[in-house]
Amino acid sequence: MAEGAIDTTTTSTATASPRDGLRRPALSPSRASDFKQCPLLYRFRAVDRLPEVPTKAQVRGTLVHSVLEQLFALPRQERVPHRARELLAPTWERLSTECPEWTELFAQDSSAAVRDWLDSAARLVDAYFELEDPRRLDPQACELHVETELRSGVLLRGYIDRLDVAPTGEIRVVDYKTGAAPRQIGEAKAMFQMKFYAVVLWRLRGVVPSQLKLMYLTDGQALAYTPDEPELLRFERTLEAIWEAILRAGRTGDFRPSTSKLCDWCSHQALCPSFGGTPPEYPGWPEPDPGEESVLDRAD
Numbered sequence: 001m002a003e004g005a006i007d008t009t010t011t012s013t014a015t016a017s018p019r020d021g022l023r024r025p026a027l028s029p030s031r032a033s034d035f036k037q038c039p040l041l042y043r044f045r046a047v048d049r050l051p052e053v054p055t056k057a058q059v060r061g062t063l064v065h066s067v068l069e070q071l072f073a074l075p076r077q078e079r080v081p082h083r084a085r086e087l088l089a090p091t092w093e094r095l096s097t098e099c100p101e102w103t104e105l106f107a108q109d110s111s112a113a114v115r116d117w118l119d120s121a122a123r124l125v126d127a128y129f130e131l132e133d134p135r136r137l138d139p140q141a142c143e144l145h146v147e148t149e150l151r152s153g154v155l156l157r158g159y160i161d162r163l164d165v166a167p168t169g170e171i172r173v174v175d176y177k178t179g180a181a182p183r184q185i186g187e188a189k190a191m192f193q194m195k196f197y198a199v200v201l202w203r204l205r206g207v208v209p210s211q212l213k214l215m216y217l218t219d220g221q222a223l224a225y226t227p228d229e230p231e232l233l234r235f236e237r238t239l240e241a242i243w244e245a246i247l248r249a250g251r252t253g254d255f256r257p258s259t260s261k262l263c264d265w266c267s268h269q270a271l272c273p274s275f276g277g278t279p280p281e282y283p284g285w286p287e288p289d290p291g292e293e294s295v296l297d298r299a300d
């Protein structure tokens, strides 16, 4: 898709209106991925809402995503590596104030270790500039909240890192990946997330995105994919089937563990029967909104 001037006239979201001030239950890409990976993990996160201690890599991802969002708020000529790096320290200061529990991750660290961690965030920011020149484009939106209701009544909700819209109307969905997990492990999950956004945008705007672009800042590589309408239609059926399965499990409380390599990244092994643990008593289906994404979900 051509880079350049961007159509800024389209509204950023269209949503089903909340009923009685409550948000309707919706499927997000993170929670749908959780359920696909392991129904019990979905339950722990979306139903029990067990707290999870973020990793330094997740917090760094949030920091880098925030810096890249702010970068596009600068005039084009200022979108250069040193300006982006200058944003890191004040952004970390702000995030530390908003989420003081994150600073506990560094409680035992020396100031040199914290500096090293900030340097590792700076390297991710630098890697972004190896992949594209932000002075050549104006995104229509960054950190865009999107929500749409499928004809089946399933509500889809999520946040898109960046949305580019060409003057010709072509849509590009961009997602930055900063996670520590090996890329091969995360790639299927990342593509699932991108197709999720493609379905939401297709249903919101009537246009199939012409490109889904993943930018891997850990290894400085990008992956671009072009979806088509029949594929998104099939994917829509998949999302509906996942939501049906979630509701079925939600009624009975039957969320089974499903082990995989990804268990290494699961915070809840101590409560998982596959690892000798016992889950807490099923608390029942949460209302109004199971599965809301956290800021950390959005910065993997």
Ligand code: SF4
Residues within 6 Å of the ligand: 038, 040, 041, 257, 258, 259, 260, 262, 263, 266, 267, 268, 269, 272, 273, 274, 275
């Ligand atoms: S440890 Fe693995 S099987 Fe158990 S809840 Fe976590 S992801 Fe599921």
